[in-house]
Amino acid sequence: MKEPVKIDKDLIKVHGLTDEEYEKIKEVLGREPNFTELGIFSVMWSEHCSYKSSKPVLRKFPTQGDNILVRAGEENAGAADIGDGFAAVFKMESHNHPSAIEPFQGAATGAGGIIRDIFTMGARPIALMDSLRFGCLSDARSRYLLKGVVGGVAFYGNCIGIPTVGGETFFDKTYQGNPLVNVLCLGIVKKDKIVKAQAKGEGNTIFYVGSSTGRDGLGGASFASRELTDESHEDRPAVQICDPFMEKLLLEATLELIESAVVVGMQDMGAAGLTSSTVETASRGNSGIEIDISLVPRREEGMIPYEVMLSESQERMLVIVKKGKEEEAKKIFEKWDLHAAPIGRVTSGNSFLVKDGGKIAAEIPVKALTTDAPVYLREKTKPEYLDGVRNLDLSDVPLPEDLNSIFLKMLSSPNIVSKSWVFEQYDHMVGTNTILLPGADAAVVRMKGTKKALALSCDGNGRYCYLDPYEGGKIAVAEAARNVVCVGAKPLAITNCLNFGTPTDPEIFWQFSRCVEGMAEACKELKTPVTGGNVSFYNENPQGAVDPTPVVGMLGLIEDIDYLCTPWFKKEGDLVCLLGEGEKSLGGSEYLYHVHNLKKGQPPKLNLHLEKALQKTCLEAIKKGLINSAHDVSDGGLAITLAECCILNEENLMGADINLKESEREDVILFGEAESQIIISCSSSNLNKLKKIVRENKVTLKVLGRVGGEKLTIKKEEKPLISQSIQELYTTWKNSLSSYFEM
Amino acid sequence: MFKVKIYINLKEGVADPQGATIKHALDSIGYQKIGKVKTGKYLQLELDMHDKNKAREQIEDMCQKILVNPVIENYEYQIEEIK
């Protein structure tokens, strides 16, 4: 690339900067910016780095709590106290657009990025989760994307040796062409060993460690390079290639480095690479920073300062080392065959100074790029589509005659089927901590040397949010918490990924605000503060924006792993009970979508007080050892939840005989979705004790039937609606996803 | 009948960590003077066709549609008639 001679209107525009923003840049600098500076401003003031549209809305999230050690936004990830002197560090991030272009590398580099965020805080990553959304599985491109994305997450997580312990896989035509790929990473660190992402202490040395810098990802920053000059280039790749092996070396070396106490701070070079890592660490440390980019290791020849500063090559880190400890640091890097180059130092003052050998390439006040970046209060209006889609007249929905075959059809819906084709491609056991493998409501990883374990769940429902963003946002949090409760964990805190369309569209921004408000409300009520997350706007395809899709990653704590609870039925003769009651609705249900091809209606209403009481009751019952299984009612309604209780344990399928005393339409009874409900099983001798807890917490408990036999039978007032052999249910559910990939 | 050999490479500028690691290994085993190492794929296939031009057309099409990932890869091929 060549430097353009002059910065003109077009150049400013392709950098995604408005005229006002450009005026502001001139004001800050007191002069015209040069090309490199223009690039630096454009990436630091981009939505991705500055959160210029979302910041004011995100302030609605509760971020404080007794156990919150690092609050959202303070560092690369938040941290929660989990006792015994340990903190859990966790965060979720999206890599939607890169995955749409190159699914394998896009998803893999997404995993790589979030893993770096965790270990740069000094935490050893112990689990990954992936929350994935694609268009219809019947479409070849969607299958290609699914295969590539799963392959990419697997390639990265397996190689680096962090178990991918769970996730979500959801299909809906709204995601056609714009898949959502959100990856969560959880790490553990001694509380007093948390490392800050800050550059402090005049004269401390800035090290560049890891892969060399190429032109990859340049286009991803704001535009494609060829629009800049008339010269024709070979097509420059925007696609970043991952190197999990390099990251494994970085992971081990940095943790060793932290142990040796030579580190002042560190940050990975993620979005906006060298630029954001240097500027953000300096900003947090209230320092200046000076680097010489002629010292930056490069993969390609002839790179200009602009390219070096904006490259998004993967697996690179910035480490600030104490003055005088450079040799000690170098030794550790060398042990791990890593190339570490000192490229600059922390300075007093507030200037971000970039030199290229003897020349000054850029000089900008640090805070102008961070805390003083522009923030906008975007306009919002209630979308017009809402009134139309919320009206659901059940008389337009024909009641199927053969409920048995509809039941099987539901079980083989891509959104209901077993996701083992996905999670068996992930090493979910490495680390020998995964005590609840994928397939349950939440994954559980133990903490060796203690009785404790951490539970994780990812949840979100774009359909609900499309129909009612506020309720949908609330539900995402509540469901994630409920999932964690079902395995016996107390919900502690959340991270999240907010996937939306274009924020300058007032209707999209309304969806965004309402979702956040709903989530915030639920977080407050359930006492699960937000420790961090990520906003992904511009998720659009030719048909328009994707359904508003906030994804919640919930962290829960199990005090004693002897009281781990699982979702499947265990003993013949156990009572099957429904804990809690929520109003059933077909609005936004999987049944309506999969069987009737409709996305309509009012999603289930969530009463947060009831929800809280329900979760408390369930946890108490688990801790007292009163129940043998717990599984929350979600996608597909009661019938699907019951089926899952019967077949989730492949080693030991269990039938059940259920009799429901309800008066609604049969499809509503079976497949209507509701909040605040958990199916539990218990021995009849525990029923009275259970009832006592239920009364104390003012929730409800209904006995629905008994575990046993080779069939799942569901009756309404003794009249059979469904009766199926569990073997058949199992086979249908288990093989439906892989059948799309068999040849 | 044709025998086709297809050579698939990473595009110029696309990082090749595998190549870099192999180079590093060769260096440290003690091989001298190793410059850049690039990794790629090598496919061989038989085409039961007679018209070379048609064969070429089909090969191009197959490469662009499935054999090659055009986002990050380039390809070249050789085609040879066999009896």
Add this chain to the structure above:
Amino acid sequence: MFKVKIYINLKEGVADPQGATIKHALDSIGYQKIGKVKTGKYLQLELDMHDKNKAREQIEDMCQKILVNPVIENYEYQIEEIK
């Protein structure tokens, strides 16, 4: 300075599931007349040497020791002088 291209193949008789899968994919998309498909690796490397014979020796050695697994793989290579 030499530029070396190394083509690595699975030996005759060693099953090649990847090749079979690609063939199957090509068939099912509707490409006609696809015979056997074989997958392999393609390495390119630069050697900063001057004596072609010595270069050949080193390449053979590298292939036999590390680049190729002789239990299941064959190799061929081309060497070309560059300035």
Add this chain to the structure above:
Amino acid sequence: MRFGVIMFPGSNCDYDCWWAIKEVTGEEVDFIWHKEENITGFDCIVLPGGFSYGDYLRTGAIARFSPIMKKVKEFAERGGLVVGICNGFQILLEAGFLPGAMRKNKHLLFICKYIHLRVENPHTAFTNLCKKGQILRIPIAHFEGNYYATPDTLSTLQKKSQIIFRYCNKEGEITDEVNPNGSLDAIAGVCNERGNILGMMPHPERSCESILGSEDGKLIWKSIVTSLKRIKK
């Protein structure tokens, strides 16, 4: 007994082996860095699973050149016990300590799940606490576990009882369906002729505690300890 677990760059089951040997089996264990030149004082060397050198080029192909491998060779030549698990097995194959080679799994997917193994030869230093035909439940996690050997090699392995484990179903039957990766003759683990080097794809270190779903892996560590005690006597 003192075990040594080698750490290659990219190993990722090293700590898991350490935990299984130390905390579950109760034996002494230390890590050995791959650039180490000295391995005296160990009774058994473990090459753990993972992705040494990222599995770049071929699994195990680069790690076999680590300085430590010369020492492991000498150790094995003196009759020391060596176990390679998953990537460790792949390294042993590449280094020529064991016969054969690994190819990509037949379905061309990484696969992680519990499988069943049948003990084919209980008369080894690694299986002496098992019965012939005993069925073990142990997880696998690999992309390249599709074992191959030439027909000659295979018949030698069979004749000399060097096939230690084969993939089977719950009932111990060996069928194509339950062969998870396409391995020749459903081979999951082999040893050398002398019987002191074992390579296996399944992960015994992942199945040593009931909370993880199985304790069958312990049999292998304990067999090793038993045979070492016998030798030391």
